[in-house]
Amino acid sequence: MKPIIEVKxxxxxxxxxxxxxxxxxxxxxxxxxxxxxxxxxGTNGSGKSTLARHFNALLCPTEGTCLINGMxxxxxxxxxxxxxxxxxxxxxxxNQIVAAIVEEDVAFGPENxxxxxxxxxxxxxxxxxxxxxxxxxxxxxxxxSGGQKQRVAxxxxxxxxxxxxxxxxxxxxxxxxxRKEIVxxxxxxxxxxxxxxVYITHKMEEALLADKIIVMKQGKIEMQGTPGxxxxxxxxxxxxxxxxxIAAEVAAELRASGQQIPENTITPEELAEALCQ
Amino acid sequence: MSIRLDNVSYxxxxxxxxxxxxxxxxxxxxxxxEYIxxxGHTGSGKSTMMQHFNxxxxxxxxxxxxxxxxINAKGAEAxxxxxxxxxxxxxxxHQIFAETIFEDVAFGPRNxxxxEEEVESQVKAALSFVGLDYDTFANxxxxxxSGGQMRRVAxxxxxxxxxxxxxxxxxSAGLDxxxxxxxxxxxxxxxxxxxxAVILVTHSMEEAAQYAQRLLVMAKGKVVIDGESAExxxxxxxxxxxxxxxxxxxxxxxxxLRERGLQISNDVLKxxxxxxxxxxxxxxx
Numbered sequence: 001m002k003p004i005i006e007v008k009x010x011x012x013x014x015x016x017x018x019x020x021x022x023x024x025x026x027x028x029x030x031x032x033x034x035x036x037x038x039x040x041x042g043t044n045g046s047g048k049s050t051l052a053r054h055f056n057a058l059l060c061p062t063e064g065t066c067l068i069n070g071m072x073x074x075x076x077x078x079x080x081x082x083x084x085x086x087x088x089x090x091x092x093x094x095n096q097i098v099a100a101i102v103e104e105d106v107a108f109g110p111e112n113x114x115x116x117x118x119x120x121x122x123x124x125x126x127x128x129x130x131x132x133x134x135x136x137x138x139x140x141x142x143x144x145s146g147g148q149k150q151r152v153a154x155x156x157x158x159x160x161x162x163x164x165x166x167x168x169x170x171x172x173x174x175x176x177x178x179r180k181e182i183v184x185x186x187x188x189x190x191x192x193x194x195x196x197x198v199y200i201t202h203k204m205e206e207a208l209l210a211d212k213i214i215v216m217k218q219g220k221i222e223m224q225g226t227p228g229x230x231x232x233x234x235x236x237x238x239x240x241x242x243x244x245x246i247a248a249e250v251a252a253e254l255r256a257s258g259q260q261i262p263e264n265t266i267t268p269e270e271l272a273e274a275l276c277q
Numbered sequence: 278m279s280i281r282l283d284n285v286s287y288x289x290x291x292x293x294x295x296x297x298x299x300x301x302x303x304x305x306x307x308x309x310x311e312y313i314x315x316x317g318h319t320g321s322g323k324s325t326m327m328q329h330f331n332x333x334x335x336x337x338x339x340x341x342x343x344x345x346x347x348i349n350a351k352g353a354e355a356x357x358x359x360x361x362x363x364x365x366x367x368x369x370x371h372q373i374f375a376e377t378i379f380e381d382v383a384f385g386p387r388n389x390x391x392x393e394e395e396v397e398s399q400v401k402a403a404l405s406f407v408g409l410d411y412d413t414f415a416n417x418x419x420x421x422x423s424g425g426q427m428r429r430v431a432x433x434x435x436x437x438x439x440x441x442x443x444x445x446x447x448x449s450a451g452l453d454x455x456x457x458x459x460x461x462x463x464x465x466x467x468x469x470x471x472x473x474a475v476i477l478v479t480h481s482m483e484e485a486a487q488y489a490q491r492l493l494v495m496a497k498g499k500v501v502i503d504g505e506s507a508e509x510x511x512x513x514x515x516x517x518x519x520x521x522x523x524x525x526x527x528x529x530x531x532x533x534l535r536e537r538g539l540q541i542s543n544d545v546l547k548x549x550x551x552x553x554x555x556x557x558x559x560x561x562x
Contacts, residue, residue: 017421043453044424091451143295145319172451173367175318175480176523202453205526241455246526246548253552259561268533275555276537 002070003031004164004196005055005086009064012050012219024050026219027064034163037190037197039207039227042216043241048200051216052166055198056086069163084113087157091169093149094142096156102144103128103137106155113160120159127158130193131185147178151185158189164196165189171203183209204231204245208267215240228264247271278309278344280330280362280442280474285339286498287325299325301498302339309441312468312475314485314506317495318521323478326495327444330476331362343442360389363440367447369431370424378404378422378430379415385438403437407463425456429463436467442474443467449481461488486510486525486546496520507546527551 012025025047032038042048053059054066057073069085071078090096099105106124115123128134131151136144141152150170157165167186171179183206189195199210207213213230215223217240223230231237231244234252238244244252244266251265251274261274287300299322307313315323328334329341335349342348346358366372375381379400386399401411407429419430428448435443445464449457465488468475479485485492485506492509494502494517501520502513510517510524517524531545531554540558545551556562 017418043455169451176482177318177521202451204454241453243454246530246551249548250530250552250555253548254555254561257556257561259559268530271530272533272537272539275534275559276539 004034004036004069005030005032005198006067007031007051007054007064008067010051010054010061010066011063012047012054012059013062023219025054028219028221029064030214030221030224032164032196032198034196035190035194036212037187037210038199039210039213040198040200040216041202041204041207041213041242042222046216047219048216049168050219052088052168052198052200055164055166056088057082058088080113084160085162086164086166087160087162089150089153089157089165089167089170091172093146093153093173096153097141097149100140101137102133102139102141102152105141105152106159109156109160123159123161124155127155130158130189131155132181145178146174147181150174150178150182154182154185154189162195164198166198166200168200169202170199171201171206179203179206204243208245215242226264228266231266232263278441279342280307281305281342281345282326282329283340283342285326285329285336285341287329287334287337289325291337299498300329300336303498303500304339305493305500305503307442307474307476309474310472311491312489313477313491313493314489315476315478315493315495316480316482316485316522321495322498323495324446325498327364327446327476327478330442330444331364332359333364360438361441362444363435363438363442364444365432365435365446365448367450369435369448370427373419373427373431373434376418377416378409378419381419381430382433382437385434389438399437399439400433403433406436406467407433408459409433425452425459428452428456428460432460432463439471440473442476444476444478446478447480448477449479449484464488480523482510482523482525483527486527494520494522507544510546511543 007028007030010025010028013021013023016022040048057079060073066073068082071082073082097105098108103124106127107120110120110123128137131154133151141149171182186197190197201207208227213227214221231248234244247268248266251261251271255261265271265274282303282305285300285303288298290296317323332348340347343358343361346354348355348358373381382400382403383396386396404411409429448460489506492506493500502509527545527548531541531551535541541554545554
């Protein structure tokens with residue numbers, strides 16, 4: 001099967017105000033399969049967002065290639081197709097809402113790409129249903145909670161029928177309730193609709209939900225693997241300025257004091273299993 | 278030395294169809310020297326309450342006193358009292374405006390009417406507090422900094438005002454774990470050195486549990502729980518759940534382990550407490 005995202009030797013270089021060369025991404029190669037849930041973690045400035053912005057051609061490689069569903073993002077004729085294949089959701093829900101009524105906001109994308117009128121309504125209804133916002137279709141977005149706004153933003157992307165959604169810290173500005181809503185929505189899109197998810201986050205508990213985690217450092221991929229593989233390397237993760245989920249941290253502490261706890265104990269259930277046999 | 282809210286109420290968009298009461302008859306005292314976390318979900322009234330502490334909003338009913346001065350009265354005394362309260366908003370880096378870091382941090386002290394020498398020494402002290410070297414950074418543009426550094430500059434701007442009451446609205450939102458820890462190390466060092474009041478608005482129960490002595494839980498415009506942090510998380514679990522407020526990860530993990538039969542006491546708050554409890558329960562120490 002052909003990967004939905006395939007990046008080969010990708011570098012992204014820009015020049016700062018003193019004309020120094022900055023390599024935001026430095027020779028990255030990776031691929032993501034259709035239907036995968038991939039989390040990307042790394043400190044601020046490690047290149048996470050820059051990488052994610054290549055996935056729907058908001059940025060194009062300075063060196064190397066980025067193939068989205070086989071389409072080269074360096075070729076201008078592919079841009080529209082790429083952006084319909086991969087949708088983006090950003091951190092701040094308030095910056096992503098354009099219309100004064102929820103359903104009009106969701107319809108904005110399909111209208112913009114010329115979807116026939118008759119098809120728009122069913123798409124909007126389906127998208128709002130998936131994110132559980134049907135009852136708010138006629139509401140004004142600015143009166144919604146952060147989590148609700150963010151779900152409207154996701155619906156707006158879904159109405160374009162993408163194969164993949166990239167979410168750049170979608171819960172950073174939300175309260176715990178809003179966070180849970182978004183995490184549940186994203187999980188559902190991935191599991192029920194088989195939509196590929198690329199999820200950038202600083203919250204390790206959220207990264208745990210992914211099939212694969214990519215860890216970035218200074219424009220390079222430092223580590224990748226299943227959550228179990230990544231989060232069992234507690235020391236290495238901490239050296240990168242990140243943290244591990246609490247169960248992995250506790251497991252590491254117990255291991256350090258000489259107890260036998262299996263290496264890839266990272267969730268509360270796994271820790272309970274290890275301790276309460 | 279305290280901030281005192283006396284029966285304060287506030288309604289947004291009064292006399293319109295969108296009228297919404299955001300604060301209802303709140304009475305509260307915060308002493309200088311306290312470290313307080315304010316939690317509660319979006320719309321519970323946290324931000325509205327914060328904006329009353331320094332007079333950004335004035336109450337529809339009730340009064341706000343800072344060091345026994347009604348800050349919503351007219352005159353120099355009220356203004357001076359308002360100036361004792363420093364506020365770092367959410368995403369403070371969005372409020373950076375000056376061409377150099379020095380100018381940005383100097384804005385507050387200058388506004389307070391300090392002499393240029395005093396301004397400079399305040400800026401120096403503030404930058405060193407947030408871990409930015411004065412000689413390296415003073416003349417740089419703040420817009421070339423990383424997100425975490427920009428936030429430190431913004432916090433320095435408020436620190437330079439030398440507030441007796443420092444309000445921080447989600448100072449770690451959007452920061453990676455390391456930058457978050459750095460910001461808190463600085464805030465805590467500042468608190469230790471100056472013993473002002475720190476009022477931390479946060480959605481992170483870990484931060485509330487780890488740093489604050491006192492916890493205020495808000496819901497529907499009222500302070501519904503007010504107590505010592507550890508005590509609140511231990512004894513008000515059901516109430517917190519009903520309010521849609523989370524508890525720290527360590528407590529949740531302790532619950533899971535307890536359900537599986539491990540004997541873990543219910544005063545666990547932090548990761549290190551939990552590790553200790555597990556060792557005790559398993560007879561490993």
